[in-house]
Amino acid sequence: RLAVQNGIKVSVIPGPSALLSALAASGLDTGRFIYEGFLPSKGKDRKLRLEALIQERRTLIFYEAPHRLRKTLADLADLNLGPRRLVIARELTKAYEEFLYLTLEESVSYYESVEPRGEFTLVLEGLDEYRNRIGLKTEDDWTDETLKTLLAKALAEGLGTRGAARRVAEDTGVGRKKLYQLALELDQEKSPRSPEL
Helix, strand or coil, rough: CCCHHCCCCCCCCCCCCCCHHHHHHHHCCCCCCEEEECCCCCCCHHHHHHHHHHHCCEEEEEEEEEHHHHHHHHHHHHHHHHHEEEEEEEECCCCCEEEEEHHHHHHHHHHHCCCCCCEEEEEECCHHHHHHHCCCCCHCCCCCHHHHHHHHHHHHCCHHHHHHHHHHHHHHHCHHHHHHHHHHHHHHCCCCCCCCC
């Protein structure tokens, strides 16, 4: 990581897979990562898979074909992932090996004028590392009390328990399931059931 941050070229000795070579040279968090393989090429499966990635806390690794690279980068940027760091590894362990260290937004601009060629491995900064880098809290930093305060505010604006959980999840990175349970607790605290006679 320090080598990459200081502009020192990192070459990886060929190993069992391109994904590990790309991850090792990425300078991104290697402690926790998820390999997504190739994303579905189109339709509902692609949309659902991409939407699931928004809240992924770990470093993400994908393979992509040159003819689909631009679309994948644009689709990821459309999910508001543009400021996240992205390493594009091309032609690993070959004569034209290349690593590009950009943000997702920068990569979209770059490939508007450069024709994608070769085999690509994409390493995308996960939500936890991104939030740490820009000074936002991670899921583990939020107390139930603080989350309940945020949920109460959303509920007071007229959102239902599901809507409040969804909004607070987007704002904090905390899982919707946990937030929904906290919203239900808040709802029960507001209107406790009268004891049965």
